[in-house]
Amino acid sequence: MNKTVTSEDGLTRCAWSASAPEFDAYHDAEWGYPVGDDIRLFEKICLESFQSGLSWRTILAKRENFRAAFCGFDWDKVAAFTEQDVERLLQDAGIIRHRGKIEAVINNARRAQELVEEAGSLAAFFWCYEPDPETLPEPQTQSTSPASVALSKALKKRGWKFVGPTTVFAFMQAMGLINDHAQGCHCRQKAARARAQFQKPA
Template structure:
């Protein structure tokens, strides 16, 4: 077994980045690399990936229930209505990442999503999924960015979205199943 794989306490081979955290295992097994569609779901992914910038993903996963609670389930129409009082409320909530720039970006991004037609965000984001996905043999083959994530980032920034850099968008592409970076020996490659 390669160092790119870790055998969990349940004796299942997973991508090594999962480690021993039960929530990370659940996320890896049930979400990461699974195709995700829907404007609300993709807005949530975009928002959480933006909050993750500079932090570990497990931090976001642990805080995700509270994020969902205080950001109205990431319903773009509701978040788009947030004002100054909401920003201040969020800045005092220790259950989330209290970064004013990221909070303001999430609200601004929600407003941009509400300006789109229903289903447009989903169609737009999925248009950047690579036509010929590849399976990495090792974690060393998993990139931080790709030409597709560069293009997605540039297009989103061109529309006014914030906290959507190429590395962040590639993480979203992995998380939302636009690419599947489970390494060859991971149990998920058979599903």
């Protein structure tokens, strides 16, 4: 299966970017570049949990609504949500109205507070699970990895919800813990340079 596609602008991209018009910008500017910002990391792992069973296009289209609903993914604010907030969010047509996933975000906000106490930051914890690039297979040939299994287990052990190995692998791809841009994609080398310059959180 061809993992790249040449777009109308003449650039070669990962084939999945051709699935929707809005994917080009997301692919070129966000996906696969290393992230050390805790809020962005928390947002992404929450959105990946909402994506479970759905398409990323659905989630991306609602991302601003999710940000508004969950206080910009400020986990301290979300951790204070009550059952009344759950009921309110279940009436919010701008997000995915799934009780289990909404409750998981609130739970995970509380677990994020604990994890920051433990590790200093979410970034410091997540980046401990960056795999050695030399051990990675050909890009986009797997949906889980030993690293995503290990990170999933570590999060579940700490009480996080909706963080299975496939969800965590998608998170690692998107947040640049691995460079999974396809060979030949015009972003692969840019992502590699960004990763080389990235200051890993201590």
